Amino acid sequence: MLANANRMTPYLFLAPAALIMIVALLYPIGYMIYASFLDWNPSQRIGEADWIGLRNYTELLGDAAFRESFWVTLKFASIVVSIEMVLGVGLALLLDRELRGMTLLRTVFILPMMIAPIVVGLVWRYMYHPTVGTFNRFLDSIGLPSAPWLSDGDWAFASIVIADIWQWTPFIFILSLAALQSLPRSAMEAARIDGATGWQLIWHIKLPLMLPVLIVTALLRIIDAFKVLEVILVLTNGGPGLSTEILALRISRTASEFRELGYAAAMSNLLLILLLVLTIAMFAYTKLQEVRAARLRQAAED
Protein backbone atom coordinates (compact mmCIF):
# COMPACT_ATOMS: atom_id res chain seq x y z
CA MET A 1 0.00 0.00 0.00
CA LEU A 2 1.26 3.46 -0.78
CA ALA A 3 1.50 5.90 2.07
CA ASN A 4 0.65 9.61 2.01
CA ALA A 5 -1.66 9.45 -1.00
CA ASN A 6 -4.57 11.83 -1.21
CA ARG A 7 -7.69 10.19 0.14
CA MET A 8 -9.52 10.79 -3.14
CA THR A 9 -6.83 9.27 -5.37
CA PRO A 10 -8.05 5.64 -5.37
CA TYR A 11 -11.56 6.77 -6.22
CA LEU A 12 -10.28 8.83 -9.15
CA PHE A 13 -8.48 5.78 -10.50
CA LEU A 14 -11.50 3.56 -9.99
CA ALA A 15 -14.35 5.89 -10.97
CA PRO A 16 -14.39 5.57 -14.80
CA ALA A 17 -14.33 1.76 -14.78
CA ALA A 18 -16.79 1.56 -11.90
CA LEU A 19 -19.17 3.96 -13.62
CA ILE A 20 -19.24 1.92 -16.84
CA MET A 21 -19.70 -1.37 -15.00
CA ILE A 22 -22.55 0.09 -12.96
CA VAL A 23 -24.32 1.65 -15.95
CA ALA A 24 -23.80 -1.15 -18.47
CA LEU A 25 -23.59 -4.28 -16.32
CA LEU A 26 -25.12 -3.97 -12.87
CA TYR A 27 -28.01 -1.76 -13.96
CA PRO A 28 -28.97 -4.18 -16.80
CA ILE A 29 -28.91 -7.08 -14.35
CA GLY A 30 -31.22 -5.22 -12.00
CA TYR A 31 -33.37 -4.23 -14.97
CA MET A 32 -33.60 -7.87 -16.01
CA ILE A 33 -34.73 -8.97 -12.56
CA TYR A 34 -37.43 -6.30 -12.66
CA ALA A 35 -38.41 -7.25 -16.24
CA SER A 36 -38.86 -10.87 -15.24
CA PHE A 37 -42.01 -9.83 -13.34
CA LEU A 38 -43.53 -8.13 -16.40
CA ASP A 39 -45.56 -9.09 -19.44
CA TRP A 40 -43.43 -7.12 -21.86
CA ASN A 41 -42.91 -7.17 -25.65
CA PRO A 42 -40.28 -5.27 -27.64
CA SER A 43 -42.69 -2.71 -29.08
CA GLN A 44 -43.48 -1.36 -25.60
CA ARG A 45 -41.45 0.79 -23.29
CA ILE A 46 -40.80 -1.07 -20.08
CA GLY A 47 -43.04 1.40 -18.20
CA GLU A 48 -46.05 0.38 -20.28
CA ALA A 49 -45.63 -3.34 -19.57
CA ASP A 50 -48.02 -5.03 -17.13
CA TRP A 51 -46.78 -6.22 -13.76
CA ILE A 52 -47.72 -9.89 -13.51
CA GLY A 53 -45.77 -10.88 -10.40
CA LEU A 54 -44.39 -14.37 -10.41
CA ARG A 55 -46.47 -15.56 -13.37
CA ASN A 56 -43.44 -15.83 -15.70
CA TYR A 57 -41.75 -18.12 -13.22
CA THR A 58 -44.79 -20.29 -12.57
CA GLU A 59 -45.29 -20.57 -16.32
CA LEU A 60 -41.68 -21.69 -16.72
CA LEU A 61 -42.34 -24.64 -14.42
CA GLY A 62 -45.07 -25.94 -16.68
CA ASP A 63 -43.36 -25.06 -19.96
CA ALA A 64 -42.37 -28.32 -21.66
CA ALA A 65 -40.11 -26.58 -24.20
CA PHE A 66 -38.24 -24.79 -21.42
CA ARG A 67 -37.86 -27.98 -19.43
CA GLU A 68 -36.54 -29.69 -22.55
CA SER A 69 -33.96 -26.96 -23.17
CA PHE A 70 -32.90 -27.04 -19.52
CA TRP A 71 -32.41 -30.79 -19.80
CA VAL A 72 -30.52 -30.44 -23.11
CA THR A 73 -28.22 -27.85 -21.49
CA LEU A 74 -27.48 -30.07 -18.49
CA LYS A 75 -26.92 -33.07 -20.72
CA PHE A 76 -24.66 -31.08 -23.04
CA ALA A 77 -22.59 -29.55 -20.24
CA SER A 78 -22.09 -32.79 -18.33
CA ILE A 79 -21.25 -34.89 -21.39
CA VAL A 80 -18.81 -32.45 -22.99
CA VAL A 81 -17.05 -31.62 -19.72
CA SER A 82 -16.64 -35.30 -18.76
CA ILE A 83 -15.24 -36.30 -22.14
CA GLU A 84 -13.00 -33.25 -22.36
CA MET A 85 -11.64 -33.81 -18.84
CA VAL A 86 -10.75 -37.43 -19.57
CA LEU A 87 -9.19 -36.62 -22.94
CA GLY A 88 -7.44 -33.44 -21.83
CA VAL A 89 -5.99 -34.84 -18.61
CA GLY A 90 -5.10 -38.12 -20.31
CA LEU A 91 -3.23 -36.37 -23.09
CA ALA A 92 -1.44 -34.12 -20.62
CA LEU A 93 -0.25 -37.13 -18.57
CA LEU A 94 0.86 -38.85 -21.76
CA LEU A 95 2.70 -35.89 -23.23
CA ASP A 96 4.26 -34.53 -20.03
CA ARG A 97 7.81 -35.26 -21.21
CA GLU A 98 10.46 -33.46 -23.13
CA LEU A 99 9.28 -33.78 -26.67
CA ARG A 100 10.28 -31.57 -29.52
CA GLY A 101 7.25 -29.92 -31.00
CA MET A 102 5.36 -29.40 -27.73
CA THR A 103 5.49 -25.64 -28.13
CA LEU A 104 4.02 -26.02 -31.58
CA LEU A 105 1.26 -28.29 -30.24
CA ARG A 106 0.37 -25.80 -27.52
CA THR A 107 0.22 -22.95 -30.02
CA VAL A 108 -1.88 -24.95 -32.47
CA PHE A 109 -4.17 -26.07 -29.65
CA ILE A 110 -5.09 -22.49 -28.74
CA LEU A 111 -6.39 -21.75 -32.23
CA PRO A 112 -9.82 -23.43 -31.90
CA MET A 113 -10.47 -21.31 -28.77
CA MET A 114 -9.22 -18.06 -30.26
CA ILE A 115 -11.09 -17.98 -33.56
CA ALA A 116 -14.70 -16.82 -33.52
CA PRO A 117 -17.26 -19.42 -32.37
CA ILE A 118 -19.22 -18.39 -35.45
CA VAL A 119 -16.31 -19.53 -37.60
CA VAL A 120 -16.00 -22.79 -35.65
CA GLY A 121 -19.70 -23.39 -36.32
CA LEU A 122 -19.25 -22.53 -39.97
CA VAL A 123 -16.37 -24.95 -40.50
CA TRP A 124 -18.15 -27.80 -38.75
CA ARG A 125 -21.38 -27.11 -40.57
CA TYR A 126 -19.49 -27.56 -43.80
CA MET A 127 -17.86 -30.76 -42.58
CA TYR A 128 -21.25 -32.14 -41.49
CA HIS A 129 -22.92 -31.16 -44.78
CA PRO A 130 -25.04 -34.07 -46.08
CA THR A 131 -23.55 -34.22 -49.58
CA VAL A 132 -20.42 -32.07 -49.90
CA GLY A 133 -19.31 -32.38 -46.26
CA THR A 134 -16.04 -34.00 -45.30
CA PHE A 135 -17.49 -36.74 -43.09
CA ASN A 136 -20.09 -38.06 -45.49
CA ARG A 137 -17.57 -37.91 -48.32
CA PHE A 138 -15.23 -40.01 -46.26
CA LEU A 139 -17.98 -42.51 -45.38
CA ASP A 140 -18.91 -42.65 -49.04
CA SER A 141 -15.32 -43.25 -50.14
CA ILE A 142 -15.00 -46.31 -47.91
CA GLY A 143 -18.37 -47.59 -49.04
CA LEU A 144 -20.45 -46.78 -45.97
CA PRO A 145 -23.86 -45.08 -46.08
CA SER A 146 -24.04 -41.34 -45.27
CA ALA A 147 -24.92 -40.27 -41.75
CA PRO A 148 -27.63 -37.70 -40.91
CA TRP A 149 -25.16 -35.53 -38.95
CA LEU A 150 -27.36 -32.52 -38.38
CA SER A 151 -30.75 -33.71 -39.58
CA ASP A 152 -31.54 -36.35 -36.95
CA GLY A 153 -32.06 -35.39 -33.30
CA ASP A 154 -29.60 -37.79 -31.66
CA TRP A 155 -27.01 -37.35 -34.41
CA ALA A 156 -27.30 -33.57 -34.18
CA PHE A 157 -26.72 -33.69 -30.43
CA ALA A 158 -23.66 -35.89 -30.93
CA SER A 159 -22.47 -33.52 -33.64
CA ILE A 160 -22.53 -30.44 -31.40
CA VAL A 161 -20.80 -32.47 -28.68
CA ILE A 162 -18.02 -33.47 -31.11
CA ALA A 163 -17.51 -29.87 -32.24
CA ASP A 164 -17.30 -28.70 -28.63
CA ILE A 165 -14.80 -31.43 -27.78
CA TRP A 166 -12.65 -30.33 -30.70
CA GLN A 167 -12.80 -26.71 -29.58
CA TRP A 168 -12.33 -27.09 -25.82
CA THR A 169 -10.31 -30.24 -25.02
CA PRO A 170 -7.17 -28.14 -25.64
CA PHE A 171 -8.21 -25.87 -22.74
CA ILE A 172 -8.18 -28.79 -20.28
CA PHE A 173 -4.98 -30.11 -21.85
CA ILE A 174 -3.12 -26.82 -21.48
CA LEU A 175 -4.27 -26.26 -17.90
CA SER A 176 -3.52 -29.81 -16.76
CA LEU A 177 -0.12 -29.73 -18.43
CA ALA A 178 0.70 -26.49 -16.61
CA ALA A 179 -0.46 -28.11 -13.36
CA LEU A 180 1.63 -31.23 -13.99
CA GLN A 181 4.73 -29.21 -14.70
CA SER A 182 4.38 -27.22 -11.51
CA LEU A 183 4.15 -30.32 -9.30
CA PRO A 184 7.05 -30.71 -6.85
CA ARG A 185 9.70 -32.88 -8.51
CA SER A 186 10.79 -34.22 -5.11
CA ALA A 187 7.56 -36.16 -4.55
CA MET A 188 7.91 -37.82 -7.95
CA GLU A 189 11.57 -38.65 -7.41
CA ALA A 190 10.87 -40.16 -4.00
CA ALA A 191 8.10 -42.35 -5.39
CA ARG A 192 10.29 -43.46 -8.28
CA ILE A 193 13.13 -44.39 -5.93
CA ASP A 194 10.64 -46.43 -3.90
CA GLY A 195 9.97 -48.35 -7.09
CA ALA A 196 6.59 -46.94 -8.13
CA THR A 197 5.52 -47.86 -11.66
CA GLY A 198 4.21 -45.31 -14.16
CA TRP A 199 0.58 -46.12 -13.34
CA GLN A 200 1.13 -45.98 -9.59
CA LEU A 201 2.87 -42.66 -10.03
CA ILE A 202 -0.14 -41.32 -11.93
CA TRP A 203 -2.81 -42.71 -9.57
CA HIS A 204 -1.16 -42.10 -6.21
CA ILE A 205 1.02 -39.03 -6.79
CA LYS A 206 0.21 -37.00 -9.89
CA LEU A 207 -3.60 -37.08 -9.96
CA PRO A 208 -4.09 -36.41 -6.22
CA LEU A 209 -1.64 -33.50 -6.38
CA MET A 210 -3.35 -32.11 -9.49
CA LEU A 211 -6.84 -32.49 -8.05
CA PRO A 212 -7.34 -28.89 -6.88
CA VAL A 213 -6.44 -27.55 -10.31
CA LEU A 214 -8.56 -30.17 -12.03
CA ILE A 215 -11.60 -29.26 -9.96
CA VAL A 216 -11.25 -25.57 -10.74
CA THR A 217 -10.66 -26.37 -14.42
CA ALA A 218 -13.77 -28.54 -14.55
CA LEU A 219 -15.85 -25.81 -12.88
CA LEU A 220 -14.53 -23.20 -15.32
CA ARG A 221 -15.49 -25.49 -18.21
CA ILE A 222 -18.95 -26.23 -16.80
CA ILE A 223 -19.61 -22.50 -16.46
CA ASP A 224 -18.46 -22.00 -20.06
CA ALA A 225 -20.48 -24.95 -21.33
CA PHE A 226 -23.63 -23.30 -19.93
CA LYS A 227 -22.80 -20.20 -21.96
CA VAL A 228 -22.15 -21.89 -25.32
CA LEU A 229 -24.39 -20.42 -27.96
CA GLU A 230 -22.87 -19.43 -31.27
CA VAL A 231 -21.47 -22.77 -32.42
CA ILE A 232 -24.82 -24.46 -31.84
CA LEU A 233 -26.72 -21.56 -33.40
CA VAL A 234 -24.73 -21.92 -36.62
CA LEU A 235 -24.74 -25.73 -36.64
CA THR A 236 -28.35 -26.58 -35.84
CA ASN A 237 -30.09 -23.46 -34.54
CA GLY A 238 -31.50 -25.72 -31.82
CA GLY A 239 -33.01 -28.27 -34.16
CA PRO A 240 -34.11 -30.66 -35.39
CA GLY A 241 -37.12 -30.11 -33.16
CA LEU A 242 -35.73 -29.09 -29.78
CA SER A 243 -32.99 -31.71 -29.72
CA THR A 244 -30.09 -29.24 -29.49
CA GLU A 245 -31.87 -26.17 -28.14
CA ILE A 246 -29.73 -25.16 -25.19
CA LEU A 247 -30.93 -22.60 -22.65
CA ALA A 248 -29.01 -19.64 -24.08
CA LEU A 249 -30.56 -20.31 -27.49
CA ARG A 250 -34.03 -20.64 -25.95
CA ILE A 251 -33.59 -17.25 -24.25
CA SER A 252 -32.49 -15.61 -27.46
CA ARG A 253 -35.40 -17.12 -29.43
CA THR A 254 -37.96 -16.24 -26.76
CA ALA A 255 -36.81 -12.64 -26.92
CA SER A 256 -36.38 -12.17 -30.66
CA GLU A 257 -38.78 -14.66 -32.29
CA PHE A 258 -41.57 -14.99 -29.74
CA ARG A 259 -41.09 -11.38 -28.60
CA GLU A 260 -41.75 -12.20 -24.93
CA LEU A 261 -39.11 -10.12 -23.17
CA GLY A 262 -40.41 -10.65 -19.63
CA TYR A 263 -40.51 -14.40 -20.09
CA ALA A 264 -37.00 -14.37 -21.58
CA ALA A 265 -35.83 -12.27 -18.63
CA ALA A 266 -37.18 -14.87 -16.20
CA MET A 267 -35.21 -17.58 -18.02
CA SER A 268 -32.09 -15.40 -18.04
CA ASN A 269 -32.52 -14.96 -14.32
CA LEU A 270 -32.56 -18.69 -13.70
CA LEU A 271 -29.46 -19.15 -15.87
CA LEU A 272 -27.76 -16.34 -13.98
CA ILE A 273 -28.54 -17.91 -10.60
CA LEU A 274 -27.22 -21.24 -11.82
CA LEU A 275 -23.97 -19.64 -13.00
CA LEU A 276 -23.69 -17.64 -9.80
CA VAL A 277 -23.91 -20.80 -7.70
CA LEU A 278 -21.21 -22.47 -9.80
CA THR A 279 -18.98 -19.39 -9.59
CA ILE A 280 -19.37 -19.11 -5.83
CA ALA A 281 -18.61 -22.82 -5.51
CA MET A 282 -15.44 -22.26 -7.50
CA PHE A 283 -14.28 -19.31 -5.40
CA ALA A 284 -15.15 -21.05 -2.15
CA TYR A 285 -13.12 -24.03 -3.25
CA THR A 286 -10.10 -21.91 -4.26
CA LYS A 287 -10.24 -20.04 -0.93
CA LEU A 288 -10.43 -23.31 0.95
CA GLN A 289 -7.33 -24.54 -0.85
CA GLU A 290 -5.48 -21.32 -0.03
CA VAL A 291 -6.37 -21.59 3.64
CA ARG A 292 -5.30 -25.23 3.69
CA ALA A 293 -1.99 -24.39 1.99
CA ALA A 294 -1.35 -21.57 4.47
CA ARG A 295 -2.07 -23.88 7.39
CA LEU A 296 0.32 -26.49 6.02
CA ARG A 297 3.02 -23.86 5.62
CA GLN A 298 2.37 -22.70 9.17
CA ALA A 299 2.66 -26.24 10.46
CA ALA A 300 5.90 -26.75 8.56
CA GLU A 301 7.37 -23.63 10.11
CA ASP A 302 6.44 -24.49 13.69
Add this chain to the structure above:
Amino acid sequence: MATQTPRQNPAFYALLVVLIFMALGPIVLMIANSFKLNVQITSPTASLLFTPTIQNYETALCHWLPYEPEHVRRCDRTFGRALGNSLIISLISTAITLVLGCMAAYALVRFRFMGRGVTSLTTLMVRMVPPAVLLVPVFGIWTFQFGIDGTRAGIILIYVAMNLPFVIWILQSFIVQVPIQLEEAARMDGAGPFRTFFLVVLPLIKPGLAAAAIFTFRVGWNEFLLANALADRGSRTVPVTIVNSLTEYDIDWGVIMATGTLLAVPPILFTLVASRQIITGMTAGAVKG
Protein backbone atom coordinates in the same frame (compact mmCIF):
# COMPACT_ATOMS: atom_id res chain seq x y z
CA MET B 1 18.40 -28.01 -24.89
CA ALA B 2 17.62 -30.20 -27.89
CA THR B 3 20.86 -32.14 -27.58
CA GLN B 4 20.14 -33.01 -23.94
CA THR B 5 16.68 -34.37 -24.71
CA PRO B 6 16.65 -38.11 -24.09
CA ARG B 7 15.42 -40.22 -26.99
CA GLN B 8 11.68 -40.65 -26.85
CA ASN B 9 9.46 -43.40 -28.09
CA PRO B 10 8.42 -42.52 -31.66
CA ALA B 11 4.81 -43.30 -30.70
CA PHE B 12 4.68 -40.02 -28.78
CA TYR B 13 5.76 -38.13 -31.85
CA ALA B 14 3.11 -39.93 -33.88
CA LEU B 15 0.50 -38.88 -31.32
CA LEU B 16 1.81 -35.32 -31.43
CA VAL B 17 1.47 -35.22 -35.21
CA VAL B 18 -2.05 -36.67 -35.08
CA LEU B 19 -3.14 -34.07 -32.51
CA ILE B 20 -1.67 -31.20 -34.49
CA PHE B 21 -3.40 -32.52 -37.59
CA MET B 22 -6.76 -32.80 -35.78
CA ALA B 23 -6.54 -29.31 -34.32
CA LEU B 24 -5.48 -27.69 -37.58
CA GLY B 25 -7.48 -29.82 -40.02
CA PRO B 26 -10.82 -27.98 -39.92
CA ILE B 27 -9.13 -24.57 -40.05
CA VAL B 28 -6.91 -25.56 -42.97
CA LEU B 29 -9.96 -27.00 -44.71
CA MET B 30 -11.76 -23.67 -44.43
CA ILE B 31 -8.77 -21.71 -45.72
CA ALA B 32 -8.31 -24.16 -48.61
CA ASN B 33 -11.99 -23.95 -49.56
CA SER B 34 -11.87 -20.16 -49.47
CA PHE B 35 -9.51 -20.36 -52.45
CA LYS B 36 -11.81 -22.66 -54.41
CA LEU B 37 -14.74 -21.95 -56.69
CA ASN B 38 -18.11 -23.33 -55.63
CA VAL B 39 -18.04 -25.89 -58.43
CA GLN B 40 -14.74 -27.16 -57.04
CA ILE B 41 -16.05 -27.32 -53.48
CA THR B 42 -19.20 -29.21 -54.39
CA SER B 43 -17.81 -31.41 -57.14
CA PRO B 44 -17.90 -35.12 -56.24
CA THR B 45 -14.21 -35.47 -57.10
CA ALA B 46 -12.95 -32.83 -54.68
CA SER B 47 -9.21 -33.15 -54.29
CA LEU B 48 -6.36 -31.62 -52.40
CA LEU B 49 -4.81 -30.45 -55.65
CA PHE B 50 -6.55 -27.43 -57.10
CA THR B 51 -5.70 -24.15 -58.72
CA PRO B 52 -6.27 -21.48 -56.07
CA THR B 53 -8.43 -18.52 -56.99
CA ILE B 54 -8.97 -15.28 -55.12
CA GLN B 55 -12.43 -14.76 -56.63
CA ASN B 56 -14.21 -15.35 -53.30
CA TYR B 57 -12.14 -12.65 -51.63
CA GLU B 58 -12.79 -10.28 -54.52
CA THR B 59 -16.52 -10.90 -54.13
CA ALA B 60 -16.43 -10.29 -50.38
CA LEU B 61 -14.25 -7.20 -50.50
CA CYS B 62 -15.47 -5.80 -53.85
CA HIS B 63 -16.05 -2.26 -52.72
CA TRP B 64 -12.60 -1.98 -51.19
CA LEU B 65 -10.95 -2.95 -54.47
CA PRO B 66 -9.54 -0.32 -56.84
CA TYR B 67 -10.74 -2.37 -59.83
CA GLU B 68 -13.95 -4.15 -60.74
CA PRO B 69 -13.56 -7.92 -60.79
CA GLU B 70 -15.18 -9.43 -63.88
CA HIS B 71 -17.00 -12.21 -62.05
CA VAL B 72 -18.78 -9.86 -59.63
CA ARG B 73 -22.02 -8.89 -61.30
CA ARG B 74 -23.41 -6.68 -58.56
CA CYS B 75 -21.11 -5.58 -55.79
CA ASP B 76 -22.53 -6.41 -52.35
CA ARG B 77 -21.08 -3.97 -49.89
CA THR B 78 -22.36 -5.75 -46.77
CA PHE B 79 -19.19 -7.60 -45.89
CA GLY B 80 -16.74 -4.80 -46.59
CA ARG B 81 -18.76 -2.46 -44.40
CA ALA B 82 -19.02 -5.07 -41.65
CA LEU B 83 -15.28 -5.55 -41.69
CA GLY B 84 -14.82 -1.81 -41.13
CA ASN B 85 -17.35 -1.88 -38.27
CA SER B 86 -15.70 -4.88 -36.66
CA LEU B 87 -12.31 -3.20 -36.78
CA ILE B 88 -13.56 0.09 -35.33
CA ILE B 89 -15.62 -1.56 -32.60
CA SER B 90 -12.90 -4.01 -31.53
CA LEU B 91 -10.08 -1.48 -31.54
CA ILE B 92 -11.93 1.29 -29.70
CA SER B 93 -13.45 -1.04 -27.12
CA THR B 94 -10.02 -2.58 -26.50
CA ALA B 95 -8.36 0.80 -26.03
CA ILE B 96 -11.02 2.09 -23.62
CA THR B 97 -11.13 -1.17 -21.64
CA LEU B 98 -7.35 -1.25 -21.22
CA VAL B 99 -7.01 2.35 -20.02
CA LEU B 100 -9.92 2.17 -17.57
CA GLY B 101 -9.14 -1.39 -16.53
CA CYS B 102 -5.50 -0.84 -15.61
CA MET B 103 -6.37 2.30 -13.63
CA ALA B 104 -9.01 0.41 -11.65
CA ALA B 105 -6.68 -2.56 -11.13
CA TYR B 106 -4.01 -0.18 -9.82
CA ALA B 107 -6.43 1.35 -7.32
CA LEU B 108 -7.48 -2.08 -6.09
CA VAL B 109 -3.92 -3.30 -5.65
CA ARG B 110 -2.14 -0.25 -4.28
CA PHE B 111 -4.64 1.65 -2.17
CA ARG B 112 -6.66 0.79 0.88
CA PHE B 113 -9.98 2.60 0.76
CA MET B 114 -13.60 2.25 1.71
CA GLY B 115 -15.48 0.00 -0.69
CA ARG B 116 -12.39 -1.84 -1.90
CA GLY B 117 -13.61 -5.25 -0.77
CA VAL B 118 -17.06 -4.79 -2.29
CA THR B 119 -15.59 -3.60 -5.59
CA SER B 120 -13.20 -6.53 -5.76
CA LEU B 121 -15.90 -9.06 -5.06
CA THR B 122 -18.41 -7.54 -7.48
CA THR B 123 -15.80 -7.50 -10.22
CA LEU B 124 -15.06 -11.18 -9.66
CA MET B 125 -18.74 -12.10 -9.67
CA VAL B 126 -19.86 -10.26 -12.80
CA ARG B 127 -17.14 -11.97 -14.80
CA MET B 128 -19.37 -14.97 -15.38
CA VAL B 129 -22.40 -13.10 -16.75
CA PRO B 130 -22.93 -14.46 -20.28
CA PRO B 131 -24.14 -12.36 -23.24
CA ALA B 132 -27.34 -14.40 -23.39
CA VAL B 133 -28.30 -13.10 -19.93
CA LEU B 134 -27.53 -9.50 -20.90
CA LEU B 135 -29.49 -9.76 -24.14
CA VAL B 136 -32.93 -8.70 -22.93
CA PRO B 137 -31.98 -5.91 -20.51
CA VAL B 138 -29.31 -4.42 -22.75
CA PHE B 139 -31.66 -4.41 -25.71
CA GLY B 140 -34.35 -2.71 -23.59
CA ILE B 141 -32.09 -0.11 -21.99
CA TRP B 142 -30.10 0.72 -25.12
CA THR B 143 -33.30 1.13 -27.16
CA PHE B 144 -35.69 2.85 -24.78
CA GLN B 145 -33.52 4.69 -22.27
CA PHE B 146 -30.12 5.49 -23.76
CA GLY B 147 -31.27 5.67 -27.38
CA ILE B 148 -28.00 4.18 -28.61
CA ASP B 149 -29.34 1.02 -30.26
CA GLY B 150 -28.09 0.54 -33.79
CA THR B 151 -24.96 2.61 -33.16
CA ARG B 152 -21.38 1.46 -32.94
CA ALA B 153 -21.05 3.41 -29.68
CA GLY B 154 -23.78 1.26 -28.13
CA ILE B 155 -21.97 -1.94 -29.06
CA ILE B 156 -18.65 -0.54 -27.83
CA LEU B 157 -20.21 0.37 -24.47
CA ILE B 158 -21.43 -3.13 -23.75
CA TYR B 159 -18.14 -4.71 -24.84
CA VAL B 160 -16.17 -2.38 -22.57
CA ALA B 161 -18.45 -3.24 -19.66
CA MET B 162 -18.26 -6.97 -20.35
CA ASN B 163 -14.46 -6.97 -20.62
CA LEU B 164 -13.61 -4.71 -17.69
CA PRO B 165 -14.01 -7.35 -14.96
CA PHE B 166 -11.65 -9.77 -16.67
CA VAL B 167 -9.09 -7.09 -17.54
CA ILE B 168 -9.10 -5.66 -14.01
CA TRP B 169 -8.69 -9.12 -12.55
CA ILE B 170 -5.81 -10.19 -14.80
CA LEU B 171 -3.94 -6.87 -14.51
CA GLN B 172 -4.13 -6.98 -10.73
CA SER B 173 -1.90 -10.04 -10.73
CA PHE B 174 0.66 -8.18 -12.84
CA ILE B 175 0.59 -4.95 -10.83
CA VAL B 176 1.16 -6.83 -7.57
CA GLN B 177 4.52 -7.93 -8.94
CA VAL B 178 5.77 -4.38 -9.61
CA PRO B 179 8.25 -3.51 -6.83
CA ILE B 180 6.62 -0.81 -4.72
CA GLN B 181 10.02 0.83 -4.10
CA LEU B 182 10.00 2.07 -7.70
CA GLU B 183 6.75 3.90 -7.11
CA GLU B 184 7.94 5.29 -3.81
CA ALA B 185 11.10 6.58 -5.47
CA ALA B 186 9.04 8.28 -8.17
CA ARG B 187 6.87 9.79 -5.45
CA MET B 188 9.98 11.09 -3.67
CA ASP B 189 11.06 12.78 -6.87
CA GLY B 190 7.79 14.68 -6.81
CA ALA B 191 5.68 12.71 -9.31
CA GLY B 192 1.94 12.65 -8.55
CA PRO B 193 0.01 9.36 -8.41
CA PHE B 194 -1.16 9.62 -12.03
CA ARG B 195 2.32 10.35 -13.38
CA THR B 196 3.76 7.55 -11.28
CA PHE B 197 1.15 5.21 -12.67
CA PHE B 198 1.51 6.09 -16.34
CA LEU B 199 5.30 6.53 -16.43
CA VAL B 200 6.50 3.95 -13.91
CA VAL B 201 3.90 1.22 -13.49
CA LEU B 202 2.45 0.90 -16.99
CA PRO B 203 5.75 0.22 -18.80
CA LEU B 204 6.46 -2.57 -16.32
CA ILE B 205 3.22 -4.45 -16.91
CA LYS B 206 3.42 -4.56 -20.71
CA PRO B 207 3.10 -8.39 -20.89
CA GLY B 208 -0.09 -8.20 -18.84
CA LEU B 209 -1.44 -5.44 -21.04
CA ALA B 210 -0.68 -7.54 -24.14
CA ALA B 211 -2.59 -10.52 -22.77
CA ALA B 212 -5.50 -8.31 -21.70
CA ALA B 213 -5.55 -6.57 -25.09
CA ILE B 214 -5.72 -9.86 -26.98
CA PHE B 215 -8.60 -11.19 -24.88
CA THR B 216 -10.51 -7.92 -25.13
CA PHE B 217 -10.00 -7.54 -28.86
CA ARG B 218 -11.12 -11.12 -29.36
CA VAL B 219 -14.45 -10.50 -27.62
CA GLY B 220 -15.26 -7.48 -29.78
CA TRP B 221 -14.07 -9.22 -32.92
CA ASN B 222 -15.84 -12.56 -32.35
CA GLU B 223 -19.02 -11.71 -30.42
CA PHE B 224 -22.32 -12.33 -32.19
CA LEU B 225 -25.38 -12.30 -29.94
CA LEU B 226 -25.31 -8.75 -28.57
CA ALA B 227 -23.97 -7.29 -31.81
CA ASN B 228 -26.87 -8.94 -33.60
CA ALA B 229 -29.42 -7.49 -31.18
CA LEU B 230 -27.95 -3.98 -31.10
CA ALA B 231 -26.69 -3.37 -34.65
CA ASP B 232 -28.68 -1.97 -37.53
CA ARG B 233 -27.76 -2.26 -41.21
CA GLY B 234 -25.02 0.32 -40.91
CA SER B 235 -23.31 -0.99 -37.78
CA ARG B 236 -23.36 -4.75 -38.36
CA THR B 237 -20.17 -6.62 -37.53
CA VAL B 238 -18.66 -9.53 -39.46
CA PRO B 239 -20.04 -12.38 -37.28
CA VAL B 240 -23.55 -10.96 -37.78
CA THR B 241 -23.19 -10.87 -41.57
CA ILE B 242 -21.81 -14.41 -41.62
CA VAL B 243 -24.80 -15.76 -39.70
CA ASN B 244 -27.17 -13.79 -41.92
CA SER B 245 -25.72 -15.29 -45.08
CA LEU B 246 -25.84 -18.78 -43.57
CA THR B 247 -29.56 -18.83 -42.95
CA GLU B 248 -30.34 -18.61 -46.65
CA TYR B 249 -31.17 -21.89 -48.27
CA ASP B 250 -28.53 -21.84 -50.99
CA ILE B 251 -25.23 -21.28 -49.19
CA ASP B 252 -22.40 -19.74 -51.19
CA TRP B 253 -19.70 -21.83 -49.50
CA GLY B 254 -16.75 -20.26 -51.29
CA VAL B 255 -17.55 -16.68 -50.26
CA ILE B 256 -18.59 -17.71 -46.75
CA MET B 257 -15.34 -19.59 -46.23
CA ALA B 258 -13.46 -16.51 -47.46
CA THR B 259 -15.27 -14.24 -44.98
CA GLY B 260 -14.74 -16.83 -42.24
CA THR B 261 -11.04 -16.91 -43.07
CA LEU B 262 -10.80 -13.13 -42.95
CA LEU B 263 -12.53 -13.18 -39.56
CA ALA B 264 -10.11 -15.85 -38.33
CA VAL B 265 -6.94 -14.09 -39.49
CA PRO B 266 -6.41 -11.65 -36.56
CA PRO B 267 -6.90 -14.31 -33.84
CA ILE B 268 -4.58 -16.67 -35.73
CA LEU B 269 -1.92 -13.95 -35.96
CA PHE B 270 -2.23 -13.15 -32.24
CA THR B 271 -1.87 -16.81 -31.42
CA LEU B 272 1.26 -17.19 -33.50
CA VAL B 273 2.83 -14.02 -32.09
CA ALA B 274 1.78 -14.20 -28.44
CA SER B 275 0.82 -17.78 -27.57
CA ARG B 276 2.82 -17.54 -24.36
CA GLN B 277 0.88 -14.53 -23.09
CA ILE B 278 -2.41 -16.17 -24.06
CA ILE B 279 -1.55 -19.32 -22.14
CA THR B 280 -0.55 -17.18 -19.14
CA GLY B 281 -3.95 -15.49 -19.28
CA MET B 282 -5.75 -18.82 -19.50
CA THR B 283 -3.87 -20.60 -16.74
CA ALA B 284 -3.69 -17.65 -14.34
CA GLY B 285 -7.13 -18.36 -12.93
CA ALA B 286 -6.96 -22.10 -12.45
CA VAL B 287 -3.40 -23.09 -11.79
CA LYS B 288 -2.18 -20.30 -9.59
CA GLY B 289 -5.48 -19.41 -7.93
